[in-house]
Amino acid sequence: MSIWEYANPKRFMQTSARALPWAVGLTVACLTVGLVWGFFFTPEDFKQGSTVKIIYIHVPAAMMAINAWIMMLVTSLIWIVRRHHVSVLAAKAAAPVGLTFTIIALVTGALWGQPMWGTWWAWDPRLTAFLILTLFYFGYLALWSAIEDPDTAADLTSILCLVGSVFALLSRYAVNLWSQGLHQGASLSLDKEENVSDVYWQPLVICIVGFVLLFVTMVLLRTRTEIRARRLKALLARERVA
Amino acid sequence: MKALLFRDLRLAMRAGGGFGLGLAFFFLLSVLVPLGVGPEGSTLGRIAPGILWVGALLACLLSLDRIFALDFEDGSLEFLATAPIPLEAVVAVKAFAHWLVTGLPLTLIAPGLAVFLNLPPAGYLWLVLSLALGTPALSVIGTFGAALVVGLRRGGLLLSLLVLPLYVPTLILGAEAVRRGAEGMAPATPLALVAAISLGAVALLPFAAAAALRVNLR
Amino acid sequence: MKALLFRDLRLAMRAGGGFGLGLAFFFLLSVLVPLGVGPEGSTLGRIAPGILWVGALLACLLSLDRIFALDFEDGSLEFLATAPIPLEAVVAVKAFAHWLVTGLPLTLIAPGLAVFLNLPPAGYLWLVLSLALGTPALSVIGTFGAALVVGLRRGGLLLSLLVLPLYVPTLILGAEAVRRGAEGMAPATPLALVAAISLGAVALLPFAAAAALRVNLR
């Protein structure tokens, strides 16, 4: 059996129905452990005080915001090449989730920026690139909602997602050339020495896993909703004709 | 194809066509910003490269929805899609016509408007050069955006929403080149990148745009 | 009349309608200007009042051509002109609907965008106040402009050209009020003038607009 079998809506509904309870359970477990550990059982930073704990939301949200877009890119490609409906509906389902993560990252970043940098917002490359990502999410969603016919919408948004990804990447480089950064670099890389100290690191990893699971759960749920909405629409259309 | 180009140019020149209006918008923005921001010369000089580029970008943007919408509404686009020229060529010709009507005049008039905004003299050459290299990208990207929204009634502002983020790299790099030029630094790197974006966009986006058009005509 | 208002609002909310797009444009401009101008906070803070006002103005401007053009194209406008409500009331209702869909949300979202542009904190209150008092003028003046160009195919950019000069006083005074507020000076005089312009425009322009409409329908 090939993996494409799961792109059959019926098949997908069955499998996802079985997977969902597990996904929900794991998500709740990871997030509870990670956040409680992070918020209540780690010391305060000597420099940042308790604001350092924003990291447990900010960093996972920021990571997932980018990964959600990447997932949308992949599923959009699958739709363009193989025309599996579940694939493109998963992209559609992921967009609002990704957008929410993006906004969470922006808001937590802003809350963090106020004590750390003395401003809610600075035109730092990473922040700017993130803002542009937000724009792409909005554009993508706006295009979906503007088109009536679902297949037309799927095709056009997939093309937009593809082209948009290229330009998002270009923006990232352009922005680097344009401004020096305030924001810290990657602190979770494996090959670097100066990772965040262990006390912060372990709960952070759990939180990141929790956010990944949260994303998967949300996307599964929303994809199921999209499939149902699509069926409902077909039923209504048929009733109209009858 | 030549027929299509000439028709588009002729339509642009006729009453109610787009020629000159992009230009007018560019002009008005360069006048409004000093009115809004206040008359201090030094501040204006500092923001001039950015404002001029933003102005050029908006002027392009505002004329985008003419590219396909009119042809769609009166049915010509369906006839063009069934005509013996590939849709990719139609898209490329339309982008080129848009550039001739918008991007080129903008580039030529920009130094004049830079005077209003107090751009330092060292920046003039780079302003013209960066616009000349960057506006083709704006036209092609815009044509792609217009192809995406062509089926929708008055996609105009949705179009802006879709296209503006795509314009970001060109804008940043173009304005950066002018700024560096105006401050006496070397503007070669951003300028080369702007040219690269233009080339890439011209080479690849017509295919994406034609695909989008086909979907929209369905 | 209430029916007309509700229809216009409903159309704006439907797919392809104008709601949110003016907002999106305002947002985009506030983001693009720093990208063009460069990231320095102090420069941005200085130009913020002007840029925000120019942005609000352009966002209004871009949604103007929807006011009558769609109704004209599908023939509704002729039917409305022969309907038992005075054309002046039609114009006023349409201007009001435009303000509800564009001016009001702009006013509400402006403080959020001011963050991006580093507006000094003292300016926030005056920003909201000046927009609240000034955007009705923008809508009414814009409706008048839209009535002038309604017969022309894609009058969009011609419309900009006609309306922008009419927007100038509102822009100058509105931005000045915010700038004074941001710098801790008294913003009362320009603010009062903005309010006066709005009142005058709301009271008088619907008559001019209705006259223009009648001519254009001929």
Added chain:
Amino acid sequence: MQVKLDNLAVARGGVTVLRGLDLVLHTGQALILRGPNGSGKTTLLRTLAGLQPAAAGSFDLAPDAVAYAAHADGLKPTLTVAENLRFWASIHGTPDIDPALDALDLATLQHRPAGQLSAGQKRRLGLARLLVTGRPVWLLDEPTVSLDAASVALFAGVVRRHLAGGGIAVIATHVDLGLPEAEVLDLAPYRARISVSNGFDEAFA
């Protein structure tokens, strides 16, 4: 109720196309305008509807007695059939749209967005608007374009009922409407000849 044309001339694009129209229509009467393409039927109807001034002569018809149906139907594609109709009904103060929906057989389509109708269905909706205006004088410009035979008959019935209820109808058309009782006016004799007699100042008519 009557419509009276008194030596009326109508112009389009600065050129007079019809002149010398003298005519009285009474309650219950229908008039069918005939004439080749470009003879000025649309121009005449627009003038009677008060949308453009008469070039010469005059006519007696209050603008608020007129319901005009042009080539374009004035439909909003994103609103449903019922929403479109209800809007015009409330503009004209008509409380109920159901009679109009039934008269043109639109009841089953009423929840469809107007943009998704076929050409003939759109046309039926456009004609239904006439009923909710509640106005006595109908000016119809090629009302049966795109309609199938059954709908044309339906429409003829609607017009007949309107006339019976004391209405008046002026209809421009090229095809047979199934209204044999209507008077037919051929516009050919009224075609304006070009006269240069009154000198250059006719450019400022």
Added chain:
Amino acid sequence: MQVKLDNLAVARGGVTVLRGLDLVLHTGQALILRGPNGSGKTTLLRTLAGLQPAAAGSFDLAPDAVAYAAHADGLKPTLTVAENLRFWASIHGTPDIDPALDALDLATLQHRPAGQLSAGQKRRLGLARLLVTGRPVWLLDEPTVSLDAASVALFAGVVRRHLAGGGIAVIATHVDLGLPEAEVLDLAPYRARISVSNGFDEAFA
């Protein structure tokens, strides 16, 4: 030259409207599509023109053999009649527009901007475009809308000459075109019945 439909089904807005169309048309043949409003004539013509995919089945008709005339005429109001036509002529590589102008009696109007034509004159210009495409298969959607009787006859002559020259025409119409030799296809029997058999997933056709 032939057009072949093989168990073709066509859909609009995600709903199949016609199915089971089997049909062969040969050189010189004209087919008139009849069916009430909303029966799917426009949808069928658009599908044959290659503008939308077939919902099921297939048809044999090269896209570059087709000239499609829709409800909209594709005219630019600011270009003159001759300019409009010359554009389509050069797109299709036809050197000369005079025969087309003469065939539809547009020669006297050729320097008028298309926006200033009356409804029927516009339509004639739209039909003239068919002649300059030089393509053998004409797909016409209600071509005689707004035409007066003389123009309808003119148009019938044009179609007849096209057929005699080895062409094919498929024409959707509600009125009589004066082409008694054409075959008539009533679409009623092909109306798609609703089948629920293939379960929910037909939503993802």
